[in-house]
Amino acid sequence: MLLVELFTQGLVQGSIYALIALGLTLVYGLLRILHVAHAAFFTLGAYVGILVCNASGSLILGFAAAMAIAGCAGVITYRLAYQPLLDKPPFVALIASIGLYIASEEAFRVFFGAQGISFVDPPLQQQLLLFGTIRLKMAELLVMIGSLAIIFVLSRLQNGTRLGLACQATVSDPQMAESFGISLRLVRDLNFFVGSALAAFAGVWVALLNNLVEPTMGSVPSYKALAIIVLGGLGSVRGTLAAALVLGVVEAYGTIYLGKLLDRNAIAFAFLILVLMVRPQGLFSRR
């Protein structure tokens, strides 16, 4: 039964990675920029979620505020930091992005303090027993369901609406998309909004699971999400989701069986390095 429980824990962690990595993939597919600062919206979401939930007593309001504020912050970041750099070589935007992330950590420290904040009365902490065998916190169950639901809805919107189609066309060939009347600006704003809102969604869940939000909570997920999108074959949404779940599960098993040798993050990165040595094009790359 330990195996099944570990697998479940892996999926919980994996769905959080998936939510974060999805936004990175969207940005990479659209602009070919490695958006390191993406993790700042994960942290921002977590702070807003806790603060709003503590103030209002409503977790749903916390989620809504976190996603809306992080989404708008994402669009503003795109307009101010990336848009002016689009005709420069991609490393210029990458450097800007790294700088932004570091600045964001310091900003969180200044505004919210270095020691971190918690929920006054953390919701969704009750223990469940699934199928009589799997012990799970309510929040852990909901993060899996919530991620699945949100990814399902997004993929339906992507494939079933004209706006989704316009996004796909823009990823495929921006110039031609523009020639058929698609506003690149609208598509890019939308992608930054959705990607950042997803990161914030993940941030609030992590806040719930750990009952702690710190200025630096985004740094490790940020590196991991970068590695995940490479593993998923850069720009492929399906590959990213699969890679995120695989990494979550590998981490969960690794922590138990290799825990004496390596810590959780070391296991994750050792796995990523190994895979990329064998398949530098990523696990799920088409080319």
Next chain:
Amino acid sequence: MLELDSISCGYDAFRAVHGLSLILREGEITGLLGANGAGKSSTLMCVAGHVALQEGRILLNGEDISRLPVARRVHAGIAIAPEGRRLFKDLSVEDNLRIGGLIHPAADFRRDRDRVLDLFPRLAERLPLPAGNLSGGEQQMLAIARALMARPRLIMIDELSLGLMPKVIDLCYQALERLRSEGLAVLLVEQNTERALAVADHICVLESGRTVWTGSAAQARGDATLASAYLGLH
């Protein structure tokens, strides 16, 4: 309907086309001929808004559209089937058509789609396939069909016959003649000079970005020096 008033265009310091003047009319096919690198594709991409206009004006029904944003040009009635076709390869044939018609209401899609499928019946069997899986000829048909979904008044087609089998080229040219009879203006870039001379109403020949010959296709067909000097015909 579209007038190029001594336009020059290119990238940064590089000038691909110098002072080209051309008038395109509804129901006429204009063939833009010349060797590789003569500036034919740059001209098309400049009208589409992707290559910078450095001098001159582009007039649409007398209105200056030189500064019109790219995404607005399709609303003005200009559509392009570009060099290399540039389909949305991972998307289905049907979705490619849908994007072509994105500026029109969703309710019109079925009618517009059936209209272009009537022109290229072969695409009807391919609707659910990814565009990248089509044969070269089918891809060219789809590129033209996608442009037609925008219901343009001017369609620009780059290298219509490049890499295609003669039978497919016949099909495409038949479609072109039908579009002309329906009143569309066509700006056609061709390497296949004989084909272009046979179908076009007007011919413009570029060499190194400069216009070296312009006139009716009938004149062009009768001009022996033109044929040997610029078009490699004997």
